[in-house]
């Protein structure tokens with residue numbers, strides 16, 4: 001699979017006028033994601049993780065600006081890179097979203113990128129529990145059974161990411 005370089009991904013920020021705040025977030029997710037990936041044994045596809053981390057939110061603002069609310073930013077990213085990186089576009093689609101958690105069935109690289117995205121708020125690492133509490137309040141209010149199932153799936157994903165890793169989830173902020 002041909003994966004876009006970090007230079008290609010960063011050029012997309014400029015071409016599509018990604019706001020600096022979103023660029024900072026994507027760069028922070030990339031830094032932590034790549035740092036974590038390199039501590040996993042065997043080392044996963046770090047280039048793929050880097051590409052996912054850099055483009056995952058790159059078109060968030062583009063979606064708002066162009067009022068294409070029926071298209072998620074991940075789908076926009078997939079379509080934009082698809083002409084040059086067809087197979088990688090399919091991997092981007094597997095990132096899904098909070099409401100469409102297809103990453104749960106994705107490859108390890110997608111799971112790691114998703115996990116790190118949830119652990120990075122703006123450009124700093126936050127405790128997993130803080131993000132889970134926020135998501136419960138925002139998306140699962142009054143739907144306890146659905147939340148408990150999702151919580152178990154997210155905790156299992158965290159366990160999978162750190163199973164063969166030399167740091168613990170609590171050490172993520174050291175990266």
Ligand SMILES: [Fe+2]
Pocket residue numbers: 025029056057117
């Ligand atoms: Fe994000």
